Amino acid sequence: MTQAVEPHDLADVVELSIPGKAEWVAVARLAISAVASRLKFSIEDIEDVRLAVAEACTDAIQRASGDAQIDISCRSDERALHVRIRRQGTMIKNESPESEDSVGNLGIFLVRALMDEVEYSVHPERGTDLAMVKYVEV
Amino acid sequence: MTQAVEPHDLADVVELSIPGKAEWVAVARLAISAVASRLKFSIEDIEDVRLAVAEACTDAIQRASGDAQIDISCRSDERALHVRIRRQGTMIKNESPESEDSVGNLGIFLVRALMDEVEYSVHPERGTDLAMVKYVEV
Amino acid sequence: MDIKINVREAPGDAYVVELSGEIDVYTSPKVKEAIGELIDRGVYYLVINLEKVRYIDSTGLGVLIGGLKRVREYGGAVNLVCNNPQIKKIFDITGLVKIFGIFESEDAALKASV
Amino acid sequence: MDIKINVREAPGDAYVVELSGEIDVYTSPKVKEAIGELIDRGVYYLVINLEKVRYIDSTGLGVLIGGLKRVREYGGAVNLVCNNPQIKKIFDITGLVKIFGIFESEDAALKASV
Ligand SMILES: Nc1ncnc2c1ncn2[C@@H]1O[C@H](COP(=O)(O)OP(=O)(O)O)[C@@H](O)[C@H]1O
Numbered sequence: 275m276t277q278a279v280e281p282h283d284l285a286d287v288v289e290l291s292i293p294g295k296a297e298w299v300a301v302a303r304l305a306i307s308a309v310a311s312r313l314k315f316s317i318e319d320i321e322d323v324r325l326a327v328a329e330a331c332t333d334a335i336q337r338a339s340g341d342a343q344i345d346i347s348c349r350s351d352e353r354a355l356h357v358r359i360r361r362q363g364t365m366i367k368n369e370s371p372e373s374e375d376s377v378g379n380l381g382i383f384l385v386r387a388l389m390d391e392v393e394y395s396v397h398p399e400r401g402t403d404l405a406m407v408k409y410v411e412v
Numbered sequence: 413m414t415q416a417v418e419p420h421d422l423a424d425v426v427e428l429s430i431p432g433k434a435e436w437v438a439v440a441r442l443a444i445s446a447v448a449s450r451l452k453f454s455i456e457d458i459e460d461v462r463l464a465v466a467e468a469c470t471d472a473i474q475r476a477s478g479d480a481q482i483d484i485s486c487r488s489d490e491r492a493l494h495v496r497i498r499r500q501g502t503m504i505k506n507e508s509p510e511s512e513d514s515v516g517n518l519g520i521f522l523v524r525a526l527m528d529e530v531e532y533s534v535h536p537e538r539g540t541d542l543a544m545v546k547y548v549e550v
Numbered sequence: 551m552d553i554k555i556n557v558r559e560a561p562g563d564a565y566v567v568e569l570s571g572e573i574d575v576y577t578s579p580k581v582k583e584a585i586g587e588l589i590d591r592g593v594y595y596l597v598i599n600l601e602k603v604r605y606i607d608s609t610g611l612g613v614l615i616g617g618l619k620r621v622r623e624y625g626g627a628v629n630l631v632c633n634n635p636q637i638k639k640i641f642d643i644t645g646l647v648k649i650f651g652i653f654e655s656e657d658a659a660l661k662a663s664v
Numbered sequence: 665m666d667i668k669i670n671v672r673e674a675p676g677d678a679y680v681v682e683l684s685g686e687i688d689v690y691t692s693p694k695v696k697e698a699i700g701e702l703i704d705r706g707v708y709y710l711v712i713n714l715e716k717v718r719y720i721d722s723t724g725l726g727v728l729i730g731g732l733k734r735v736r737e738y739g740g741a742v743n744l745v746c747n748n749p750q751i752k753k754i755f756d757i758t759g760l761v762k763i764f765g766i767f768e769s770e771d772a773a774l775k776a777s778v
């Protein structure tokens with residue numbers, strides 16, 4: 275975690291944990307939309323955050339095996355929304371995510387395009403970890 | 413917790429933690445609606461669960477002092493949705509919740525009317541704890 | 551996720567408070583303030599239009615009950631306009647259907663206020 | 665929270681696949697199946713109508729790309745109907761706007777398929 279993605283100390287925290295199954299991603303999507311709506315984001319920014327979080331969950335489901343939960347933590351203040359999405363589990367394919375040219379990479383590509391800052395790591399045994407930030411435009 | 417409110421072992425778990433502040437209750441409301449939508453509930457049942465969870469959060473905010481988070485845990489399977497809402501903190505009024513005849517009680521009254529099973533406790537130092545179940549009609 | 555409050559004068563001594571959005575623990579203080587201001591100004595016949603309200607919780611009910619208690623001291627009344635079955639159900643469950651006049655249209659609620 | 669899929673024959677050799685709802689990691693396998701069945705039956709001109717789609721993610725894009733790859737082997741085409749600015753934006757960002765025909769109306773998409 276670089277300094278830049280570190281959230282504010284007095285930020286409000288929302289944490290969500292969902293089963294690592296495709297049918298639960300919609301719950302994360304709705305919850306993050308509600309969180310983003312509390313900040314002064316435009317509708318477009320809210321939709322960007324919603325898609326980015328959903329892509330992070332989808333990636334976590336597709337990459338890590340097992341039935342571990344997906345843990346989503348959000349910290350927000352008036353300036354930014356920080357979201358971190360983690361899932362424990364052994365990687366299904368033991369390869370670096372950036373080396374693939376399949377469609378599978380499109381999800382993380384979208385996250386990078388939609389959010390202002392993104393840090394992503396996949397560990398062969400520890401699972402996926404994606405931290406991202408969207409700043410409120412002033 | 414009686415036997416009856418004990419959720420199924422293989423149930424899917426969703427956990428949500430929000431700041432114990434009025435402006436965050438809407439996030440719980442949207443998240444629980446999304447969770448309830450995954451079960452075979454009627455629209456009316458989904459709205460009942462949404463209101464019951466919101467009332468539990470409101471009660472937790474109004475009763476307990478301090479800035480503790482509200483923790484919502486949901487366990488669901490095809491037969492039922494179990495939700496437990498807890499908040500730590502010292503009670504603002506040191507009286508049993510059932511002894512009040514003020515409007516404040518209306519929230520918990522509604523929870524009991526809308527859900528199939530409810531267990532509610534307020535502890536002077538430990539805060540509020542409300543567990544409830546809604547069964548899927550077959 | 552917010553509430554809109556529109557206050558307008560109606561024929562007779564009544565005022566219409568039209569609410570749209572969600573009335574919950576966060577937004578109900580704003581509704582309480584709007585109703586309180588009217589009563590402070592001497593308005594005791596209120597029609598509260600809930601047609602565009604998608605959601606109301608116990609804090610919202612509390613604000614309506616509080617308003618009713620205050621205007622009754624002056625022989626006034628609070629009539630509600632409500633069609634939403636989920637919201638009607640909550641007035642039924644709580645027995646509030648017996649203490650408020652609940653009407654299908656603003657016109658009917660206003661007529662009953664005179 | 666689900667997807668509705670409506671498949672209908674259009675003038676010419678084309679078929680319209682009209683989707684409504686949300687296309688995500690949970691629902692996109694159903695879309696893949698519907699498109700796959702058509703291609704298996706020898707339909708290589710597809711118009712996929714996204715007008716009633718409120719949301720699409722990378723798995724949904726993947727299904728569309730997969731369909732396009734398959735019909736292209738037979739000289740076919742996939743044309744999309746899309747007006748939603750957020751969804752158009754995603755086709756822009758990903759560069760997919762260059763590989764799909766994207767049209768404002770089903771009529772225009774069908775005309776381009778012939
Ligand atoms: N949403 C977020 N965006 C960026 N960084 C985050 C976010 N949530 C947590 N962090 C950082 O990650 C670290 C651990 O976060 P935390 O949520 O407390 O996880 P855990 O309890 O598993 O250690 C801390 O440095 C925290 O500041």
Ligand SMILES: Nc1ncnc2c1ncn2[C@@H]1O[C@H](COP(=O)(O)OP(=O)(O)O)[C@@H](O)[C@H]1O
Nearest residue numbers: 413417418419485486487493494495496543544
């Ligand atoms: N939603 C729920 N409804 C009913 N009982 C629950 C619910 N969630 C948890 N429980 C029960 O409460 C107890 C502790 O639950 P848990 O969520 O694991 O809390 P903690 O981790 O704080 O102990 C367990 O007996 C569990 O079965």
